[in-house]
Amino acid sequence: xxxxxxxxxxxxxxxxxxxxxxxxxxxxxxxxSDGRSLSMRLFLGGRKATLTGTHWSDEEIxxxxxxxxxxxxxxxxxxxxxxxxxxxxxxLDLDLYDTAVEKRTDEARLEDARCxxxxxxxxxxxxxxxxxxxxxxxxxxxALANSRGLxxxxxxxxxxxxxxxxxxxxxxxxxxHYGNASRFLSRLDAPERVAREAVRRTVVFCGATKPxxxxxxxxxxxxxxxxxxxxxxAACNAAxxxxxxxxxxxxxxxxxxxxxxxxxxxxTIPGAxxxxxxxAEGVPSQRTTVFERGVLRSFLFDTYYARRLGARSTGNASxxxxxxxxxxxxxxxxxxxxxxxxxxxxxLVLETIGFATEHASGLYSRxxxxxxxxxxxxxxxxxxxxxxxxxxxxxxxxxxVANDLIFDGSMASPSFRVAEMQVSGxxxxx
Amino acid sequence: MRLQEGAIHEAGLSENLGAGxxxxxxxxxxxxxxxxxxxxRLLEAAARxxxxxRLTAExxxxxxxxxxxxxxxxxxxxxxxxxxxxxxxxAALLERAEIAARAGDARIVxxxxxxxxELQELWIARSDGSFRFDRRPMVTLGVQCIARTGQxxxxxxxxxxxxxxxxxxxxxxxxxxxxxSARIAVVNLEARPAPAGEFETLLGAGGGGVLLHExxxxxxxxxxxxxxxxxxSGRIGERVASDSVTIYDDGDIPEERxxxxxxxxxxxxxxxxxxxxxxxxxYMHDELNARLMGMRSTGNGRRQSFRHLPQPRMCNxxxxxxxxxxxEMIASIDRGIYAKSFxxxxxxxxxxxxxxxxxxxxxxxxxxxxxAVKNATIVGNGPDAMxxxxxxxxxxxxxxxxxxxxxxxxxxxxxxxxxxLKISAxxxxxxxxxxx
Numbered sequence: 031x032x033x034x035x036x037x038x039x040x041x042x043x044x045x046x047x048x049x050x051x052x053x054x055x056x057x058x059x060x061x062x063s064d065g066r067s068l069s070m071r072l073f074l075g076g077r078k079a080t081l082t083g084t085h086w087s088d089e090e091i092x093x094x095x096x097x098x099x100x101x102x103x104x105x106x107x108x109x110x111x112x113x114x115x116x117x118x119x120x121x122l123d124l125d126l127y128d129t130a131v132e133k134r135t136d137e138a139r140l141e142d143a144r145c146x147x148x149x150x151x152x153x154x155x156x157x158x159x160x161x162x163x164x165x166x167x168x169x170x171x172x173a174l175a176n177s178r179g180l181x182x183x184x185x186x187x188x189x190x191x192x193x194x195x196x197x198x199x200x201x202x203x204x205x206x207h208y209g210n211a212s213r214f215l216s217r218l219d220a221p222e223r224v225a226r227e228a229v230r231r232t233v234v235f236c237g238a239t240k241p242x243x244x245x246x247x248x249x250x251x252x253x254x255x256x257x258x259x260x261x262x263x264a265a266c267n268a269a270x271x272x273x274x275x276x277x278x279x280x281x282x283x284x285x286x287x288x289x290x291x292x293x294x295x296x297x298t299i300p301g302a303x304x305x306x307x308x309x310a311e312g313v314p315s316q317r318t319t320v321f322e323r324g325v326l327r328s329f330l331f332d333t334y335y336a337r338r339l340g341a342r343s344t345g346n347a348s349x350x351x352x353x354x355x356x357x358x359x360x361x362x363x364x365x366x367x368x369x370x371x372x373x374x375x376x377x378l379v380l381e382t383i384g385f386a387t388e389h390a391s392g393l394y395s396r397x398x399x400x401x402x403x404x405x406x407x408x409x410x411x412x413x414x415x416x417x418x419x420x421x422x423x424x425x426x427x428x429x430x431v432a433n434d435l436i437f438d439g440s441m442a443s444p445s446f447r448v449a450e451m452q453v454s455g456x457x458x459x460x
Numbered sequence: 461m462r463l464q465e466g467a468i469h470e471a472g473l474s475e476n477l478g479a480g481x482x483x484x485x486x487x488x489x490x491x492x493x494x495x496x497x498x499x500x501r502l503l504e505a506a507a508r509x510x511x512x513x514r515l516t517a518e519x520x521x522x523x524x525x526x527x528x529x530x531x532x533x534x535x536x537x538x539x540x541x542x543x544x545x546x547x548x549x550x551a552a553l554l555e556r557a558e559i560a561a562r563a564g565d566a567r568i569v570x571x572x573x574x575x576x577x578e579l580q581e582l583w584i585a586r587s588d589g590s591f592r593f594d595r596r597p598m599v600t601l602g603v604q605c606i607a608r609t610g611q612x613x614x615x616x617x618x619x620x621x622x623x624x625x626x627x628x629x630x631x632x633x634x635x636x637x638x639x640x641s642a643r644i645a646v647v648n649l650e651a652r653p654a655p656a657g658e659f660e661t662l663l664g665a666g667g668g669g670v671l672l673h674e675x676x677x678x679x680x681x682x683x684x685x686x687x688x689x690x691x692x693s694g695r696i697g698e699r700v701a702s703d704s705v706t707i708y709d710d711g712d713i714p715e716e717r718x719x720x721x722x723x724x725x726x727x728x729x730x731x732x733x734x735x736x737x738x739x740x741x742x743y744m745h746d747e748l749n750a751r752l753m754g755m756r757s758t759g760n761g762r763r764q765s766f767r768h769l770p771q772p773r774m775c776n777x778x779x780x781x782x783x784x785x786x787x788e789m790i791a792s793i794d795r796g797i798y799a800k801s802f803x804x805x806x807x808x809x810x811x812x813x814x815x816x817x818x819x820x821x822x823x824x825x826x827x828x829x830x831x832a833v834k835n836a837t838i839v840g841n842g843p844d845a846m847x848x849x850x851x852x853x854x855x856x857x858x859x860x861x862x863x864x865x866x867x868x869x870x871x872x873x874x875x876x877x878x879x880x881l882k883i884s885a886x887x888x889x890x891x892x893x894x895x896x
Contacts, residue, residue, distance in 0.1 A: 060489075084475065160687075202691050202810060203688075274613070275604075383814075384817060420891065
């Protein structure tokens with residue numbers, strides 16, 4: 031403020047991270063670091079400049095702020111740029127910190143990575159190699175202060191294990207990557223279980239074939255279903271909506287999806303990885319209904335884009351943009367197995383590759399791998415095909431949602447089925 | 461600096477300073493970094509990395525020797541610049557881009573532009589006593605346009621830059637990039653749904669190099685091959701592509717994004733022959749994987765920052781020209797797809813299956829370019845596609861410089877390049893089954 035800013039905000043994240051990789055008998059990588067990051071937003075009469083980096087001494091901060099404000103002079107004046115109106119922080123215990131994480135011994139951490147590695151090799155004779163097994167944890171403290179008197183902090187823990195088994199099939203190496211994450215040591219899946227699932231997802235593709243081009247039902251497995259939601263989030267992101275870069279722009283109140291489409295963004299789920307008491311600019315976290323029985327109810331906002339679009343912030347400010355808390359599809363009642371049994375003809379998609387090229391047109395097209403479904407039974411494994419449909423048709427075509435929702439990240443979804451999508455593979459039989 | 465809807469919306473300044481210490485024993489690496497450059501903190505990081513390395517490398521008794529460094533090559537870019545461009549200059553470039561983007565077509569409803577000027581200074585000290593310093597510049601100017609008619613939307617993106625100064629945009633102007641971005645947005649607005657199925661495919665010169673990067677390049681990185689998890693593992697000397705396919709990786713092309721005086725371990729970046737006339741010739745290596753395979757580092761040890769461990773990474777990956785003429789290649793296709801440019805891609809190393817996303821594409825019907833098709837994904841298998849190359853164009857060029865590659869959570873700038881390439885069959889992930 032001494033440098034001439036009319037408003038300012040500082041955010042500090044301090045994290046102690048432990049990351050290890052095991053491969054074969056050995057620990058092959060180990061990285062232990064205390065990371066600190068400072069990010070500041072400076073407002074100068076409707077102009078905004080940001081400063082990020084490793085400035086820690088008073089002198090470094092002063093010189094950084096001066097340079098950042100120098101840049102701000104070239105910014106267009108935007109009357110709505112500024113801090114949130116309210117500076118009241120909620121007194122909310124969301125159960126985000128597990129002291130058992132900071133108390134873990136290095137040996138126990140390394141043992142998880144070694145155990146993953148042993149288990150993948152023991153669980154199936156076809157697994158003859160690996161890309162490595164990983165263990166990571168972090169104890170993170172976030173502190174936020176602004177020139178209107180807001181001051182708050184919270185801390186959280188995160189743990190993640192993952193593995194990537196390899197099965198040789200001639201010159202080809204079959205591989206899959208699978209893992210689990212949690213805020214609590216006691217809720218993290220056992221390494222043996224993660225290893226078994228990773229192996230299952232690897233060997234299932236031995237002997238996979240390319241399916242014919244066809245139009246068929248697509249059952250998205252839980253993890254790829256969450257990736258579909260990730261693309262949908264981009265269209266619900268007010269920063270994209272405001273500049274016309276969203277196929278959902280101007281469509282609030284319209285029926286977009288099927289009756290089964292209930293999507294919520296929630297920052298207040300106790301113990302969830304996506305939860306926090308307040309967002310990156312100090313707006314209290316909340317639960318926002320985005321789709322209700324297929325009808326688009328709300329976009330997701332930070333303070334700036336809420337002012338732009340005449341709405342209220344939904345507590346979705348993330349460092350430098352609009353981000354999800356836990357963005358999820360409400361679960362149904364049936365198990366994924368029951369959904370397979372209820373599918374006469376279709377494909378269970380286990381992996382997708384590729385990413386959205388744009389959110390303006392709402393076209394979805396991805397490379398995929400999965401298992402053909404015939405008469406309610408899993409049949410041959412298939413790969414090297416694409417699945418595609420316009421996003422509105424995907425959402426309107428959701429005709430079954432499973433009950434396997436787990437809050438293991440910012441995007442969470444149960445498995446769901448879309449009645450019909452275009453599959454591109456080998457030339458169809460005449 | 462970022463422009464949105466007619467005004468400079470945001471300016472950001474980021475300064476990061478730190479040091480990382482890596483201790484290598486056998487195939488294990490211990491790593492620790494600090495953002496405070498006091499002697500005490502540096503020694504602490506070193507002690508931690510060493511302790512970690514001892515912990516990880518049970519059974520190995522001695523640290524391995526480093527290969528001696530060769531002389532660093534002549535500068536590939538200006539290493540003397542120490543000041544970032546003036547904010548006023550950056551703002552003016554963005555405003556020029558905005559005006560040019562909107563000037564061409566009333567259907568352009570949104571323009572986002574950003575410009576980045578970056579200077580990276582790095583010091584590398586190694587246990588063999590060698591010490592290296594480099595100062596690497598990087599500029600990027602990107603323009604995204606959104607075209608709209610009713611509920612139909614199309615997006616275009618165009619960016620360029622490289623390891624140079626902001627003066628680069630005097631020859632490659634903001635107007636040129638903006639007009640190209642607006643043109644692509646309107647093409648995509650008018651595009652029809654892409655067909656689904658297998659098609660003869662013509663890949664565009666320049667940006668088509670994303671294919672080489674994904675379909676072949678990643679599979680030739682040393683770590684995957686040392687571990688034996690790539691489908692190219694143990695296959696040096698074998699035929700992996702049709703006769704007409706040659707692929708290089710160069711880290712010494714002036715001003716390219718993937719170029720450097722030396723890699724992030726101090727090894728000079730050079731010219732690596734990956735595939736020569738269809739025969740696999742070599743992998744891309746950092747020190748660790750080269751040593752474990754009894755080979756030499758090719759200068760491909762790269763890292764995102766002092767917070768990250770080096771990995772074998774591509775620099776600038778490209779294919780030299782062949783003999784075919786673009787018009788003749790189009791004329792030779794009865795029914796196919798011309799994928800002129802790409803938005804990015806992804807690969808599975810073990811099986812070689814890859815995808816890439818078309819940013820601008822057209823149908824080819826009876827030897828003529830037809831309607832534009834909306835953004836779709838092409839899926840294929842790397843080795844399979846490389847044996848199906850039926851013609852290589854005489855129009856080889858490096859793509860506009862804006863590609864960034866992600867691997868193991870680290871992002872590094874890369875370059876790609878290719879001539880137009882005809883491939884006999886690839887699967888196009890469109891939605892229009894009637895045409896498939």
